[in-house]
């Protein structure tokens with residue numbers, strides 16, 4: 001586990017679902033995902049001057065290629081801020097580990113000041129839905145037990161790719177975290193978990209479930225329209241989320257979307 005020191009209030013950047021391709025020309029439903037990520041990173045550079053840490057919650061690559069992961073690492077390297085990544089349903093964890101060998105960016109525990117950040121792998125090979133394996137559940141429980149008795153930690157944030165509660169569109173019925181109920185049963189046994197952050201459903205959400213703040217962040221590329229029966233793209237622009245994690249456990253957060261960006265998505269598509 002890494003321990004990082006930050007200012008009193010930790011400034012954390014959440015980016016998710018970058019869906020990069022091996023080729024920088026790669027497009028997802030007509031959107032060039034390298035370009036859209038670069039737009040997002042450019043406004044991060046303009047708007048945010050004091051980021052302590054970055055979390056990237058999966059679907060890093062659309063094609064799970066070595067080149068796509070290298071591109072992501074190059075873009076993050078340019079920001080020169082510590083970060084960690086976890087896999088989503090489009091990713092290949094073994095490829096991510098191969099590309100990032102020695103870089104430690106798939107480390108699952110990071111402590112910043114009095115906050116413990118915990119990273120979970122919810123991906124299931126060949127499936128869109130997510131699940132916490134027995135090993136991952138064991139890791140979650142043992143880590144939270146350790147956190148609970150660690151006097152240097154007061155609060156915990158848990159990062160995963162899949163939505164841990166049902167998505168807000170009919171077509172999302174079967175694509176979330178299969179054992180989300182178990183997930184909440186575990187984390188609510190402890191006092192320190194304050195916040196869950198995730199991606200996967202390509203939209204901005206901020207709500208409380210079982211007394212835990214849940215934050216979903218828009219993708220850096222295409223967006224999914226909420227509250228519809230069938231797969232529908234949203235014309236909202238790509239974005240990112242900033243979280244300010246205070247020493248007292250409070251969380252101040254907002255989503256920022258790129259402006260001056262002309263989306264070329266194909267809104268007529270019925271799947272992605």
Ligand SMILES: [Fe+2]
Nearest residue numbers: 017059088200
């Ligand atoms: Fe995604």
